[in-house]
Amino acid sequence: MTVLRVRGRALPAGEYVDLYADGDRWTTDPVPGAELVAEGWLLPGLVDAHTHPGAKEPGDPLDEDTLRADLHEHVNAGVTVIRSPGLAGDPPAWFGNDPDVPRATHAGPWIAQHGQFFDGWGRRPAHDELPAVAAAQAARTGWAKLIADWGIDDDPIPLDVLTEVVTLVHAVGGRVAVHSQQAAGGANAVAAKVDSLEHGMCLAPDLLAQMAAQGTALTPTLQALTGSLDEARAKPSSPRRDWYVNGAGAHHALVASAAEAGVTLLAGTDSHPHGRVADEIRAFAAAGMTPHDALGAASWTARAYLGYPGLIPGAPADVVVYDEDPRTDFDQLAVPRAVILRGLLAHRRP
Structure with missing residues (x-):
């Protein structure tokens, strides 16, 4: 098998590197006969940290053909790693492992309270069973995903239950991701010291310093939450409309404040179509991030954050190569010169 080679300015530091794919690991040791695939600006692969591939509509069962097609859309966009904080079912063994799909971290099916979340999706244990269910899931896959709140009149998962979830999941070496779009649910998630807060709409900004101090990341799914704001603002006032307009309308400012407070921010697209993480990058920049x-x-x-090192010897052999620095021209993200995934060529522009 031909060894692939790339060279150029490696982000984030921009230092010049010359890398060879030794199987699925980078090396700087020259390999005679290696194929120079591309040179330019090197990115260690894009990441979509909040995506739910495999089902076309909420409540649909996991479909393997849909799952693979969704993952191919990610790869075509230069995404080499995904995190799925919630899936429509337990994925097949090839998920995250086959050479043509991104590396993947997942939390299995969602865990929600009775009467909440999409019908047909997730598990709904009683409060006294919920921490053990979450810990068992994290022991299998490394993550558990909880729906801390749902409808605007629903009660969030109680703080004592959520705190016990975090304790038991951490005891098995796992992490906890929590969905929240209500102030009370977000406050409980931060107080319980979860590992990542998903969406975080309506979160009180004065909690951001605590998130930064304790290492709770924020995946704001900014574009997914704000993309329909203009349409919502045109509707008559109602409790649900006002909740959404007020919460999503403050979301750009929340992201900017989170970045200023030092919170770890992760890009995630949340919904169909897949392969749109560049839209989230643009949304972050529009919100005020550098x-x-x-x-x-x-x-x-x-x-x-997910445990994958960048473009250094011994790191996974993922890279996206661009003609120009994508930080100065986000349009570069749509036209990569080459994508290498697991040391194999996934895409090369003619």
């Missing part, structure tokens, strides 16, 4: 940090939230920062 282009460097906005791109990092969908690449080196997210990879580090």
Whole structure:
């Protein structure tokens, strides 16, 4: 098998590197006969840290053909790592492992309270069973995903239950991701010291310093939450409309404040179509993050958070190569010169 080679300015630092794919690991040791695939600006692969592939509509069962097609859309966009904080079912063994799909971290099916979340999706244990269910899931896959709140009149998962979840999940070496779009649910998630807060709409900004101090990351799914704001504002006032307009309307400012407070921000797209993480990068920058940090939230920062090192010897052999520095021109993200995944060529522009 031909060894692949790339060279150029490696982000985030921009130092010049010459890398060879020794199987699924990078090396700087020259390999005679290696094929120079591309040179330019090197990114250690994009990351979508909040995506739910495998089902076309909420409540649909997991479908393997849909799952693979969704994952191919990610790869075509330069995504080499995903995190799925919630899936429509337990994925097949090839998920995250086959050479043509991104590396994947997942939390299995969602865990919600009775009467909440989409019908047909997730598990709904009683409060006294919920911590053990979450810990068992994290022991299998490394993550458990909880729906801390749902409807605008629903009670969130109680703080004592959520705190016990975090204790038991951490005891098995796992992490806890929590969905929240209500102030009370977000406050409980932060107080319980969860590992990542998903969406975080309506979160009180004065909790951001605590999140930064304790290492709770925020995946704001900014574009997914704000994309329909203009349409919602045109509707008559109602409790649900006002909740959404007020919460999503403050979300850009929340993201900017989180970045300023030092919270780890992760880029995630949440919904169909897949392969749109570049839209989230643009949304982060529009909210006030620097282009460097906005791109990092969908690449080196997210990879580090998920345990994947960047473009160094011994790291997984993932790279996306661009003609120009994508931090100065986000349009580069749509036209990569080459994508290498697991040391194999996934895409090369003619």
